[in-house]
Amino acid sequence: MKELTRRKRLRHFLIALFTVFIFVLPFFVSNNYYLSVLVVIGIHTTVVVGLCLLMGYAGQISLGHAAFYGLGAYTSGILTSTYNISPWLAILAGAMGTGIVAYIMGIPIFRLKEHYLALATLGLGLIIHVVFMEEVELTGGPSGLSKGIPYLAIGNIVFNTDFKYYFLVWTVALLAIILANNVVHSRIGRALRSIHGSEIAAQSLGVDTGKFKLQVFALSAVYASIAGSLYAHYITFISPSPFGLMTSIQFVVMAVVGGLSNIWGPILGVTGVTVLTEGLKSIVPQLIPQAGGEYEIVVFGLILVIIMIFLPEGLTSGVVRLYEEWRYRKERADETS
């Protein structure tokens, strides 16, 4: 019992420490470009936290999460620009709508396992992307929503600069992390992890594995949707291109790089991959002037392969494991001496 309380306190302390760090950081970043990268990292972190609940804890996969990200963005974009609905209400509508879509689509999809599940989610993502492209009257088609999407505002504070938006985005991202952390260390979190550990054993202990897979899929879609809404109100213009397969793969790579079953994994994974891609954007054109955008997928592929070979649990859990093994060995040594 004491050990449990100690571990819980440590987690809460780390989260508090990180919160302070996050809210102090922008005061030391004067460059607007760096600030905008940090905003994007915050938005992507929210998506990847949800994805890690699905992949790392429940052991399922989704290669279609950019579609849910897009559903949030388009719901916000369309409701606010075309129908003049309050942005906050639109975010809520997007989150609920996306959650319901994910749950219903999940019913047939989650009858499948492993590779087949990956393919089905990939297909789902492609279908939703096609809807963004083809429903021209609603979405503006490939050229995007023509009317501007308004900035978010609370009372007189309009979130129209990177500096202000940073605080909004990271408040959401931190909430996403804290709430996900609560889920992980609960009856539900254990049920999810038991599915990953052994589905047959989970069922024989009374865990309705099918129901939990659907619920966590819907929850992760809600996370993606909220992040998508924040993206729409940040860029204030949306087109289908950021919500395609490439983005879905990027989310999965971020999740895997950071480590799937650790609450710090998403932040580390998103930061690592984003810094790398942004770095490549400035370096690659200098080295190979005729290179297009496609080199990104080569880099993602390489990262994925290297991580899977050398640190299959991802950066965070890999480091945590090494630390725990070291501590365990030290305790053993202390006991015997």
Place this chain on the structure above:
Amino acid sequence: MRLLEINNLTRSFGGVLAVNDVSFSVDKGQIIAIIGPNGAGKTTLFNLMTGIYPPTHGTIMFKGTEITGLTAYQIARLGIARTFQNLQIFNNMTVLENVMVGRHIKSKTGFLGAIFPVWPVQREEREIVEHSLDKLAMVGLTDQAMQPANSLPYGRQKMLEIARAIALEPELLLLDEPAAGLNSTETRELIDTIYNLRDQGVTILLVEHDMETVMEIADRLVVLNFGNKLAEGTPYEIQNNQEVITAYLGEEGSGC
């Protein structure tokens, strides 16, 4: 009191009859062993009883209600727990967390409660921990509670599976080869645990190859051979049953 009644249970896998027209019943408070040579259909029988797959024919009654065709998690909720022949430990959790999953059906926190752990949720969580620690104490794993489950040696992992199964307070506990791979000290502990559980009112049905253990603890035995029920009776009756001896030792059997 009749706890479990198996009637004409049959299961075929692509023309192979893994279990063929097997009937027997289990009374409350008994320790029943299912024995038989490899491939006799013992594990298939367990899988049918716990809803891993449905039978081709026949019915299973538990406490007077038919449970044939129910899913695994529904059967668990009615009070039937099991362990597995090939360990199914949750390797991604600690020893304690493994047992805590066993409290799943005895607790009720949902997604909303998990996201916002208000006071009643925290109280339930404490109850789950205390109860799980009790079960770990029963199988002698208290000191290993916070270790990763896969760091336990094989024999301890088997005891962990038992602790996890009894955490859901089953009326019927199915143990699939609990003594396989255990050394003699561990087997002794296992037998003590089984008696202990029986004394607490848990009915136990086990599949086991270790004849010495089986003959010692079982009140009654059911012998399977090639999916058919060969015999049923007390350990004494089974040991002197000519058909059983033939099945185990061949035509010219002359004692073990």
